[in-house]
Amino acid sequence: MxxxxxxxxxxxxxxxxxxxxxxxxxxxxxxxxxxxxxxxxxxxxxxxxxxxxxxxxxxxxxxxxxxxxxxxxxxxxxxxxxxxxxxxxxxxxxxxxxxxxxxxxxxxxxxxxxxxxxxxxxxxxxxPYGVISNRHGKGALAGEHPLGGAPVFSAFAAVSDDGGHGLLPLTPGAPATVRFPLxxxxxxxxxxxxxxxxxxxxxxxxxxxxxxxxxxxxxxxxxxxxxxxxxxxxxxxxxxxxxxxxxxxxxxxxxxxxxxxxxxxxREDALTRFGELVGPLAETTEHLVPTGLDEDLDLAVAACVRAAVALLQARFGMDPSLAYAYLSAATDFRISQVVDVVKGVHATIRKADFGS
CATH class of the missing domain: 2.60.120.580 (Acetamidase/Formamidase-like domains)
Known part of the structure; x- marks a missing residue:
């Protein structure tokens, strides 16, 4: 180790x-x-x-x-x-x-x-290690996990020798054979x-x-x-x-x-590049990533879609109806997390679609 x-x-x-x-x-x-x-x-x-x-x-x-x-x-x-x-x-x-x-x-x-x-x-x-845990009353399956009503379940995850993967066992106490990328x-x-x-x-x-x-x-x-x-x-x-x-x-x-x-x-530059942001916005080398946040996942999705439409209007001058259509055809809306009281959704808008 x-x-x-x-x-x-x-x-x-x-x-x-x-x-x-x-x-x-x-x-x-x-x-x-x-x-x-x-x-x-x-x-x-x-x-x-x-x-x-x-x-x-x-x-x-x-x-x-x-x-x-x-x-x-x-x-x-x-x-x-x-x-x-x-x-x-x-x-x-x-x-x-x-x-x-x-x-x-x-x-x-x-x-x-x-x-x-x-x-x-x-x-x-x-x-070279980490922990994945679940606690009573938390998580997407609150009331079902942790099994047996335990207050907390903590899975120890090792890091592979090459440093690129996490390792978990199939059953408690067994060798760690499940590999996933870090x-x-x-x-x-x-x-x-x-x-x-x-x-x-x-x-x-x-x-x-x-x-x-x-x-x-x-x-x-x-x-x-x-x-x-x-x-x-x-x-x-x-x-x-x-x-x-x-x-x-x-x-x-x-x-x-x-x-x-x-x-x-x-502020002036921000308005030109992104419009009036009402919440966090991320950017990667490939994507613009507007977000939506709400305790209700449906409302979080709706907020993310509105943020994405507004971003396309501000950044590229796109008509909102066409932006809405584009998002439906070409953009993934992903659930960031469902476990933090306020649920998160983020969209991945490909910058290459707009020549960026």
């Missing part, structure tokens, strides 16, 4: 680095306007941020990652995970969310009405909300947050409407892999060292 990428050790891609010490993270809540930034950077700055997965440190897993992972033969766990679990960090299990997120990064010159562009430049796994990404990318109340880390919204869009891998960009001056951006909820839907409550959750570039898109 490969060694863990401990805080401050190994490659750090950017000149600016934010380790995930207990003082540098929030646990279960997202930043708001009154939070002091951990860093202030100029637009265009890349920052390398260590992230810590919540799996293995939560109270229903013992809040003791060395013991939890030791049961699976792991001899080295992350020092920052151990430090956070052992700290007096004010995490209220069952009240706060589970996720560990960075304290905010302020971006100089970002103003309300602008867009913050967060481009993922690198996602380096910090450990596509690391950050489940949480967001900006601070106005006011002095930190949002719960689970439901996503206009601020981004726990979007769990598996397309947000290296090379992708997330655009978010700036809600407070400086944007106060943050990341967390690292994944090694996730299927669209994330039906079991979590996917393969595991800690990453992520490098993200922060850019500001002024």
């Amino acid at each position: 490969r060694p863990a990428l401990q805080p401050g050790s190994g490659p750090v891609a950017a000149a600016t680095y934010l380790p995930s010490t207990p003082d540098n993270v929030l646990w279960g809540r997202l930043p708001c306007a009154t939070d002091e930034p951990a860093l202030t950077v100029e637009p265009g700055t890349a920052v390398t941020l260590d992230t810590v997965s919540h799996e293995g440190i939560l109270e229903d897993q013992g809040r003791d990652p060395a013991t939890f992972f030791g049961r699976h033969g792991v001899t080295e766990v992350l020092d920052d995970a151990v430090a956070l679990a052992a700290s007096a960090h004010p995490h209220r299990f069952g009240v706060d969310g589970p996720h560990v997120v960075s304290r905010p990064v302020a971006v100089h010159g970002a103003r309300v009405g602008d867009l913050l562009a967060m481009t993922v430049l690198d996602t380096t796994p910090r450990v 596509r690391p990404f950050l489940g949480i990318m967001g900006v601070a909300v106005p006011g002095s109340v930190r949002p719960h880390s689970v439901p996503p919204g206009r601020h981004g947050g726990n979007l769990d869009i598996a397309l947000l891998t290296t090379g992708s960009t997330l655009y978010l409407p700036v809600q407070v001056d400086g944007a106060l951006a943050y990341v967390g909820d690292p994944h090694f892999a996730q299927g669209d839907g994330e039906v079991s409550l979590t996917a393969m959750e595991a800690s990453l060292r992520a490098t993200v570039r922060f850019d500001v898109v002024p």
